[in-house]
Amino acid sequence: MFITSNAHKFGEIREIMNASGIDIIWKKMSYEEIQEDTTEIISLDSARKLSVMIPEPFFLEDTGLYIDGLGGFPGPYSSYVFRTLGNEGILKLLAGIPGKASFITVVTYFTGKDFLQFKGELKGSISNNPVGHEGFGYDPIFIPDGYTQTLGELSVTDKNRISHRSRAVAKFVEFLKNTENYGK
Amino acid sequence: MFITSNAHKFGEIREIMNASGIDIIWKKMSYEEIQEDTTEIISLDSARKLSVMIPEPFFLEDTGLYIDGLGGFPGPYSSYVFRTLGNEGILKLLAGIPGKASFITVVTYFTGKDFLQFKGELKGSISNNPVGHEGFGYDPIFIPDGYTQTLGELSVTDKNRISHRSRAVAKFVEFLKNTENYGK
Numbered sequence: 001m002f003i004t005s006n007a008h009k010f011g012e013i014r015e016i017m018n019a020s021g022i023d024i025i026w027k028k029m030s031y032e033e034i035q036e037d038t039t040e041i042i043s044l045d046s047a048r049k050l051s052v053m054i055p056e057p058f059f060l061e062d063t064g065l066y067i068d069g070l071g072g073f074p075g076p077y078s079s080y081v082f083r084t085l086g087n088e089g090i091l092k093l094l095a096g097i098p099g100k101a102s103f104i105t106v107v108t109y110f111t112g113k114d115f116l117q118f119k120g121e122l123k124g125s126i127s128n129n130p131v132g133h134e135g136f137g138y139d140p141i142f143i144p145d146g147y148t149q150t151l152g153e154l155s156v157t158d159k160n161r162i163s164h165r166s167r168a169v170a171k172f173v174e175f176l177k178n179t180e181n182y183g184k
Numbered sequence: 185m186f187i188t189s190n191a192h193k194f195g196e197i198r199e200i201m202n203a204s205g206i207d208i209i210w211k212k213m214s215y216e217e218i219q220e221d222t223t224e225i226i227s228l229d230s231a232r233k234l235s236v237m238i239p240e241p242f243f244l245e246d247t248g249l250y251i252d253g254l255g256g257f258p259g260p261y262s263s264y265v266f267r268t269l270g271n272e273g274i275l276k277l278l279a280g281i282p283g284k285a286s287f288i289t290v291v292t293y294f295t296g297k298d299f300l301q302f303k304g305e306l307k308g309s310i311s312n313n314p315v316g317h318e319g320f321g322y323d324p325i326f327i328p329d330g331y332t333q334t335l336g337e338l339s340v341t342d343k344n345r346i347s348h349r350s351r352a353v354a355k356f357v358e359f360l361k362n363t364e365n366y367g368k
Contacts, residue, residue: 033219035226035264042219071268077261080219084255085277092277093269 001058003050005030008136009061009165012156016166020173027058039064039076040117043108051110059109059172063165065138066104067126069097078138087130087141099126103142103164107172116175120167135159185242187234189214192320193245193349196340200350204357211242223248223260224301227292235294243293243356247349249322250288251310253281262322271314271325283310287326287348291356300359304351319343 002024004010010026017024031050036042043062050058064078070093074081081089100123107118123145130140132152140152144162151159160166186208188194194210201208215234220226227246234242248262254277258265265273284307291302307329314324316336324336328346335343344350 035217035219035261037264070273073265073268073273075268077219077264080221080261081257084257084259089254089257089277092279093273095276 001025001027001054001056003027003029003031003054003058003060009063012160012163012165013061013169015156016160016169017173020177022173022176027054031060033062033076036076037072039104039106040119042076043106044115044117047108047110047115051115054110055112057110057112059107061105061107061165061168063103063105065142066102067094068100068102069094082137087138090126090138090141091129094126100124101126101142103138105164105168107168109172109175118168118171118175120164120169120171122162122164122167185209185211185238185240187211187213187215187238187242187244193247196344196347196349197245197353199340200344200353201357204361206357206360211238215244217246217260220260221256223288223290224303226260227290228299228301231292231294231299235299238294239296241294241296243291245289245291245349245352247287247289249285249326251278251283251285253278253283266321271322274310274322274325275313278310284308285310285326287322289348289352291352293356293359302352302355302359304348304353304355306346306348306351 002010002013005028014024031046033042034045039062043060047060064075066072066075102124103122105120109116109118124143127141127143127150130152131150132140134154134156135151140150142151143149144151186194186197189212198208215230217226218229223246227244231244248259250256250259286308287306289304293300293302308327311325311327311334314336315334316324318338318340319335324334326335327333328335
């Protein structure tokens with residue numbers, strides 16, 4: 001059971017997990033997130049609180065864009081900053097600053113008893129302009145290392161081959177495969 | 185009892201309340217804040233959680249800078265944004281955008297039974313450069329309407345005469361004066 005209010009996230013993660021033979025169900029709801037400086041702490045706190053209401057196994061996914069030259073901004077507040085400043089705001093902030101950045105995804109899994117976290121990172125840089133209409137959020141301004149295109153120019157399938165989200169989910173799938181819960 | 189980890193806030197608020205004959209004690213601690221779009225919701229949530237541990241009356245204070253041209257950014261994330269982007273980042277974001285803005289303070293008071301909120305607002309605009317070393321945070325880039333100086337150029341006493349914080353606290357003091365708890 002994957003808890004998110006974001007249809008894009010659900011679509012990407014379902015595609016990645018289905019490719020490994022794992023089907024997921026979507027619990028569409030938003031949940032409380034605290035203000036903290038790392039995605040790991042925020043997501044673990046959310047999962048703990050949700051586990052009081054939801055005793056069955058579930059997982060959450062949180063992704064942040066961390067820009068080196070901006071002290072990690074927007075980091076854990078990536079979705080708020082996207083809603084208020086957008087990609088345009090990020091580009092203004094970076095004028096003249098080297099745009100190295102990382103996308104970091106943390107999957108937090110509640111086994112019904114314990115909490116486990118799986119992290120995926122994609123290093124890259126911020127482009128000078130938004131390019132492409134694939135993906136969502138900051139994808140059009142993020143160029144993965146070794147690429148000349150932004151994530152916004154890659155198809156979902158191509159993005160899933162390299163993305164922070166797919167790396168975190170791959171670790172999660174690996175864990176599930178090694179437990180007796182696999183395939184259930 | 186005023187709960188905050190911020191010595192600047194405590195100093196300003198003590199000065200304002202002392203002037204009305206009310207003495208406060210400082211409970212120096214940080215507390216959980218959720219991610220939400222308004223200071224009122226965040227502060228009320230924090231107070232509810234604190235009230236489980238602290239049964240006596242206490243109050244919290246939260247202040248955000250809301251910039252019109254940036255969709256209210258940095259709003260409830262003002263302290264995180266100040267730590268990462270600073271005043272320089274705000275000035276970059278505003279290049280070419282009219283800099284109208286408001287400082288909003290919300291005081292949340294737990295009476296030992298109920299939760300009450302008192303709001304103070306100071307309208308103004310963002311300066312082209314940081315000026316002055318008084319106050320803290322965004323004070324050096326905020327020019328109150330009707331002034332030519334930034335809050336960073338005003339003494340604490342002058343700032344307290346007009347500030348969002350003092351307006352919220354004045355309403356709070358007014359309430360205390362009208363209850364039997366006044367002066368205790």
